[in-house]
Amino acid sequence: MKNLKFLLAICLLPFMSLAQDTVYVSQNKTTTIQFPSEIVTPISENAVDVQVKHGNLLLLKASDKQFQFASLTVNTKKGDVYKVPIAFSYGRAGRVNKIDTSNVKELVKIPKVNPLRTTSEQMVNTHKFKKIASDKDGKMAVELGEVTIVSDQLFFRxxxxxxxxxxxxxxxxxxxxxxxxxxxxxxxxxxxITPKYSHGTENQSVGGNTTHQYVFALDKFPMAKDKALYVEVYEKNGGRNLYLKVKQSEIEDAKLMN
Structure with missing residues (x-):
């Protein structure tokens, strides 16, 4: 049966999947995506509420809880399939996004290596953790390792x-x-600041008496001396929330990847 489905997909070529830039949503603002043709079926994850309007407009809102990343798949009457990455942002939600049909990728292709993933895995598996900031709440603690920079990406561990x-x-x-x-x-x-990539976030629970590491890749950003980068780690249905403060000097001391 799986082989039959694969053959059917090949026979339908040139069936194209159009990759898009990230669209940002929040709970209190409605974000709009305008497609070039009528929408047939929008498929979203539970984190996002979707509504079709006027045939080719898709209205998006975050559901009743925050999330980091999600994805949206939209089929149109022209036979195109659009893959749209979704992220939560208070500041960038509520915009009208027009689909870019020039960024086309074939549906059946060899996947490329993600350099952000490779760097994140290398940091966790081979690099010593050097703490530069920490916070504690009872028996819960969070630590930030020294910041690493690769090209224009800042990696926070x-x-x-x-x-x-x-x-x-x-x-x-x-x-x-x-x-x-x-x-x-x-x-x-x-x-x-919305991370461009996150590693380890598929594990949303840190079990009792265990430790888990996460890596977040952020585009480099300007920050004055009188400002700081804050990191919040919130517990779901609990009060053991953790906070980190990273000063400009600690970001400027970012180490090159060996």
Missing amino acids: LKIKNKSNINFDIDFIRFYVRDLKTAKRTVTQEQE
Whole structure:
């Protein structure tokens, strides 16, 4: 049966899958994707609510909880299949995105090596962990290893330690830039930084008396001396939340990949 399905897919060529740039969603803003032809079936993960409007418009909102990454598959009447990566962002949600039909990839092809994945795996498997920041809540702790830079990508390595007997289920891990010091009764602005790649996030639970590592690749970003990068690790249905603060000097000391 699997062979039959594969043969049918080959016979339908030139059936194309069109890869797209990341689209950002949030819970309180509606993001729109405009397709060049009428939508037949949108297929999304549970993290995203979708609604078709006027035939070729797709309205998106995040569901009732935050997430890091998801994907969306859309079939159109022209026979095209669109693969759209979805990410959560407070600041970049609510936009109208037009599908780029020039970025076309064949459906059947040899997968390429992802350099971000290769670098992340190398960091976890072969590089010594050198702690530069940490936070603790009871028997839960998070540590940040020294920042690594490869080309224009900054790699942040997190180690989450659970010394309790209760599993630590991760709700979300968030990166954002804000003022290093804030005066009381002052409104602060946060610049959310969305990771370009994450490694290890398929494991959303750190079991009792275990340790798990995560690597996040971020595009390099400007940051003044009076600001810092903050990392939040929130527990799902719990209160053992962890926070890290990374100063400009610690990011400027990023090490080259050996």
